[in-house]
Each structure stands twice: as C-alpha cells, then as structure tokens.
Amino acid sequence: MRPIACLAALLAVVLLAVPASAEDVGDCKDHPMFNRMPGFNITDCTIKEFDGYKFPTGTDVSGDDGKFQVVEGRWNSYTYERPGDLEITSAAQIFRNFENALRQINAAIVARVVEPGNSYSFITAKLAKPGAETWVLVTGSDSYYNLTIVEKQVMQQVIQANEMFAALQKDGFIALDIRFDTDKATIQPESVAVVEQIAALLKANPDLKVGIEGHTDSTGTPERNKKLSDERAKAVVAAVAAKGIPAARMTPAGFGQDRPVADNRTEDGRAKNRRVEIVKK
Numbered sequence: 001m002r003p004i005a006c007l008a009a010l011l012a013v014v015l016l017a018v019p020a021s022a023e024d025v026g027d028c029k030d031h032p033m034f035n036r037m038p039g040f041n042i043t044d045c046t047i048k049e050f051d052g053y054k055f056p057t058g059t060d061v062s063g064d065d066g067k068f069q070v071v072e073g074r075w076n077s078y079t080y081e082r083p084g085d086l087e088i089t090s091a092a093q094i095f096r097n098f099e100n101a102l103r104q105i106n107a108a109i110v111a112r113v114v115e116p117g118n119s120y121s122f123i124t125a126k127l128a129k130p131g132a133e134t135w136v137l138v139t140g141s142d143s144y145y146n147l148t149i150v151e152k153q154v155m156q157q158v159i160q161a162n163e164m165f166a167a168l169q170k171d172g173f174i175a176l177d178i179r180f181d182t183d184k185a186t187i188q189p190e191s192v193a194v195v196e197q198i199a200a201l202l203k204a205n206p207d208l209k210v211g212i213e214g215h216t217d218s219t220g221t222p223e224r225n226k227k228l229s230d231e232r233a234k235a236v237v238a239a240v241a242a243k244g245i246p247a248a249r250m251t252p253a254g255f256g257q258d259r260p261v262a263d264n265r266t267e268d269g270r271a272k273n274r275r276v277e278i279v280k281k
Contacts, residue, residue: 023041024042028044031149033134033149034147037080037089037094039089040081040144041081042079043080044077044079046075047074047076047077048074048075050072050153051072051075051268053071053075053150054069054070055069055071055124055148056068057110057111059113069110070267072150075150076148076149078147079144079145089143091116091121091145094140095114095123095138099114099123102123105127106127107127108127109123109124110126111123111124112124119141120139121139123136123137123138125137133151134150136149159174161204165204168208168210168280172280173277176275176277176278178194178195178236178275178276180232185228185232185234185235195243198240199240202245202249208280209249210279211250211277211278211281212233212240212277212279213233213253213278213279214228214229214230214252214254215261215274215275216228216257217260217271218264222257222258225257226256226258228256229255229256230253231254234252236276237252260273
C-alpha cells in the first residue's frame with residue numbers, strides 16, 4: 001500500500017468515511033489524507049503545485065513575535081462548512097477528531113491551542129517518513145474548519161542559462177529565487193543549481209558583464225537589510241567565481257528593502273521581495 005493510501009486508511013479510523021457532497025463548490029475534493037467531518041461541505045479549496053505556507057509552531061501567534069515555520073511544497077487548502085439546519089458540531093469535537101487521527105499515525109503535534117471561546121484555536125502537526133515530510137494545520141469553530149496541508153519538497157530550478165540570456169537581452173535583468181539561511185548570506189543547497197546556471201550563462205557569453213543585486217523584504221531594520229542584501233550579493237559572486245568565472249565580470253550590490261516588487265504586508269509579497277537580480281551591464 002502506498003504511503004498516502006495507508007495514511008488515509010489510518011485516519012479513517014477516527015474521521016468517519018463521508019463521500020463528497022453535491023454541495024461542494026466547483027471541483028473540490030477531499031485530500032487523500034483526510035475524510036471530512038460528517039455533515040460538512042467544501043466551500044473553498046486551493047491547490048498549488050509549489051508554494052510556501054507559514055505554520056504556527058508556538059502557542060503565541062498574536063503578532064510578529066509568534067513562532068512560525070515556513071514550509072514549501074505542494075500546497076493544499078480546504079474550507080469546510082456545516083449547513084445551518086444541521087445539529088451543531090462543537091469545535092472541540094472537530095479538533096479532538098483530528099488530534100486523535102494524527103496521533104494514531106504517529107504524527108508529531110508541533111503546536112496546539114484548543115480553548116473554548118478562543119477565536120484562533122489550531123493544531124499544527126508534522127508527519128515525517130523516510131524521504132517525505134508533510135505539515136498539517138487545522139483551524140476552525142463550531143460551524144466550519146480549515147485544513148491546510150503542505151507536502152514538503154524542494155522547488156526544481158527550471159530557468160536555464162539560455163533563458164537567462166534571453167531575459168537579459170529583452171528586459172535587461174532577471175530576478176532569481178536564490179535561497180539563503182535565515183538572516184545569513186549562506187546559500188542553501190537547493191539553490192546551487194541556480195548558481196551553476198549563472199556560471200553557465202557567463203561561460204557561454206564571455207563578453208557579458210552583469211550586476212548581482214540583492215534585495216530583502218521589510219522584516220528587520222533598513223540598516224540590517226541593506227547590509228544583509230550586500231553580503232548575499234557578494235556570496236553569489238563568490239559562488240559563481242568558484243565555478244571559474246572571473247569575479248571582475250560581476251558587480252555585487254545590495255539594496256535591502258528599498259526596491260520592493262510586491263506588498264510586504266503579505267507572506268507571498270515578502271517572498272517575492274527576497275530575491276537576487278542579475279542585471280546586464
């Protein structure tokens with residue numbers, strides 16, 4: 001039995017098997033990991049092949065000081081609501097069902113706030129198997145619940161050197177999603193492929209000179225962000241130079257949070273603002 005099928009079978013011990021409802025919106029269907037609570041319909045669903053979600057990992061999620069873990073991968077979100085004429089289901093019942101189901105499959109409860117009257121009760125859980133990691137967040141009340149599931153994975157780099165060159169010729173720059181350790185200039189292993197493509201670009205075009213420009217979101221102070229973006233740009237130059245490209249062909253610069261391309265008030269916007277741009281000189 002495949003892991004997902006096995007997981008769904010285990011969860012069905014607690015979450016009763018309930019077929020899809022004719023009242024479900026659009027083409028929404030239950031995620032294979034979970035059956036729905038009886039009497040609930042799907043009123044919204046979103047599935048993305050790759051995206052990030054900020055899971056609460058502490059009990060204080062009231063503001064910026066709360067603890068969170070951003071997990072990236074296949075992103076699934078569902079909203080379930082109970083028609084008003086049905087017998088009331090308590091939030092405690094919803095959370096207890098999910099909590100028991102998660103524990104039965106040995107998923108770790110990362111964070112839990114389940115209190116009567118608390119408008120933001122939730123359970124965050126992580127299921128780790130060899131070669132796979134899945135994060136789950138359940139929030140809700142008496143009449144609805146939200147289910148977010150992210151199957152963690154590394155984004156595959158799809159921009160190749162020839163595509164970079166075409167973008168530079170057309171627009172004069174290209175924005176790349178090079179990942180660094182939090183608040184550091186250490187390039188993460190999944191971004192090595194991007195560095196290799198930059199090196200391939202410069203090897204294939206020996207007369208090309210570029211600027212390597214670092215940008216951050218607005219988290220932190222402007223002074224720290226400026227310094228961090230400059231350090232990250234220099235780290236990329238050093239990494240590309242290590243592939244045999246003369247460092248003199250690359251000019252590093254850091255602009256911190258001064259040149260946003262998206263709204264820093266949202267997690268998606270902040271992710272877009274954290275970038276490295278290759279600029280044709």
